[in-house]
Amino acid sequence: MIPHCLLLESKNTKPIADLLKEIxxxxxxxNQFEEISKTLEQGxxxxxxxxxxxxINENDPKKLSxxxxxxxxxxxxxxxxxxxxDLTASLLKRHSVYDFIQTPVDADLLKFTLDRxxxxxSTKLKSQFLNDAENNLYKRMVEIFDWKKSISHKENENIAADIIHQMNINLFQGSGIGTLMSVVSILISKSKLDQEEKNYTIPKPVMDLLSENYEAAKSMFDSMSISQSIIDDEGKVNRKESPTKLLPIIESELKNLSEALSIKAQKINLSQIPISAAGKKIWLDETKLSYVIREVLLNAIKYSKEQDIIYLIFFQKENFLELKVINPAYQNDDGTNGIPEKFESFVFEPFFRISSVVDDSYAKFEQFRFGLGLPLVKKIMDQHQANVQIYNIENNFRNENTNDICLTIRFPLLEEEN
Known part of the structure; x- marks a missing residue:
């Protein structure tokens, strides 16, 4: 993933802006120190x-803290x-800044420092998440071994149920393998041998059900094949194209998902690509980006409600083209809304789920499954040397005092070659 930076612009940092473009x-x-906090809140x-x-001001170091x-x-x-x-040492000592770079700064030094x-x-955020998980596990263990509960063994039974539940979510819930097995069982029990004991007759409803779930199971295996091909592919995208090539990819996927949108009578509003970006280039693999667009759109569709509007908006900012996919944020199983801040980076981890509910209505449209959707999106965007993030934002589209979920993809813009 490419880090996303906020730069306090001045004559002192102008070379840094040029170097960020170079790498x-x-x-x-x-432009002003006072704008930093508000900007960090918005993105x-x-x-x-x-x-x-x-x-410049005496209070600036305090504001940094x-x-x-x-x-x-x-x-x-x-x-x-x-x-x-003296100032640098003081800020480092008070942990007001994480690291420093001494001038003159070159591209290699800047990239090395930012990468490190x-x-x-990334390690810090992951360790915090693991600590939370360990604390929850510890509390659970205390409850399990509480003598009053251990007498009834009810908690132990719940643990087994939880394990089975997670296995069910990741592999067997909804149409596909689990239902196919059930239908085969029905097929065996309902089929009848003719008098000559040469042929079985099968009721039409059972055969129809078998055909339907065979297709669902086949789709699941196709998804596994696509996922495996992406996981095994370690190469970077080396083809440069105009950003305008993104529009037909999105329009094609919107056509493919028209039936999915109709399930809850939802709509998608798509903006145009800024004219200023049309003369630039981005790294672009049409097949891989079609997977990305399908996944992020389908996620927005699944987690939105009846008649919701989903926005796809392009922006050009500095040296990158930004695509935002915005849909309403709703309450999760644990009472949180949308994407809780502590989970923003972990939704890109394999098998991570905020909600355990699987909506089978959209199974036939999915190209990625088993909790691998966003991790594979991130993998593909890394191959495009692009950045993807997801987080909650304040609602600025629907005139309501609520939050939206915003998935942001940033493509670095490359200059046209003469």
């Missing part, structure tokens, strides 16, 4: 980058020179 990292700019950034000489507390998923990288060693910091950030 194809996506970034946005703010998701891995890094905040600024120059030590741009800390507040930013690290308020936005723990954003690391602060300081650009400094030999005249600012991003690895730390």
């Amino acid at each position: 194809s990292y996506t970034f946005e700019r703010v 998701k950034f891995h890094f905040l980058i600024f120059h030590a000489n741009d800390l 507040e930013l690290t507390t308020d936005f723990p998923q954003t690391l602060i990288i300081l650009i400094t020179d030999t005249s600012q060693w 910091s991003f690895l730390y950030l």
Whole structure:
């Protein structure tokens, strides 16, 4: 994944903006220190980058400490020179900044520092998630071994049920293998041998049911084949195309999903690609991106409700083209809404599910299954040297005081070759 940066723009950081473009990292700019907090609230950034000489006010170092507390998923990288060693040491000591880069900065040094910091950030977020999971497991164990409960053994029975439930979700729930096995059982019990004991007769409803679930099971195996091909493919996309090639891919998938949209009478609003991006290039593999578009659209469709509108909006920002897929956020099984912040990076982990409910109405449209959809989306976007994130945003489309889920894909824009 390419880190997404927020740059405090000044004459001191102008070379950094050029270097970020050179290494194809996506970034946005703010002009004033006071704008940083508001911008971090509106989007998701891995890094905040600024120059030590741009800390003008006495309260700026204190505000940095507040930013690290308020936005723990954003690391602060300081650009400094030999005249600012005291300030740099002080900020590092107080953990107001995570790392620093001494001028003059070149592309290799910047990329090395950001890559190393991003690895730390990813590890930190994963360790926090694992700690939460371990704490929940510990509480569960305490409950299990509570002597009052151990007498009845009810909790132990629940654990076995939970394990079976998870297996059922990942492999057997809904149409497909599980139902096919059930239908075969019905087929065996309902078929009748003729008097000559040479042929079996099968009731038409049973045969129809068998055919329907055979197709569902075949679709499941096809999905496994596609998933395996993507998992095994380690190559980067090396074909450059105009961003305008994205529109026919999206329109084709919208046509493929028209029946899925009709299930809950939903609509999709698609914007045009900004004219300013049309003269650029992006890395583009049409087949792989069709998988991505199908998955993110289908997720938005499945987790939206009756007559909801899903927005697909293109923006050009700095050195990248951004595609946002926006749909309403609803309550999850645990009472949270949409994508809880602590899960934003873990929805891209294999088999991770926020909701255990599987809606079988959409099974025939799925190309990825078993909790592999978003992990494979991330894999494909990595191959495109692009970035994908998902998070909650405030509702700015429906004039309601609610949240939306926003999945954002960022394609670095490449200059046309002469």
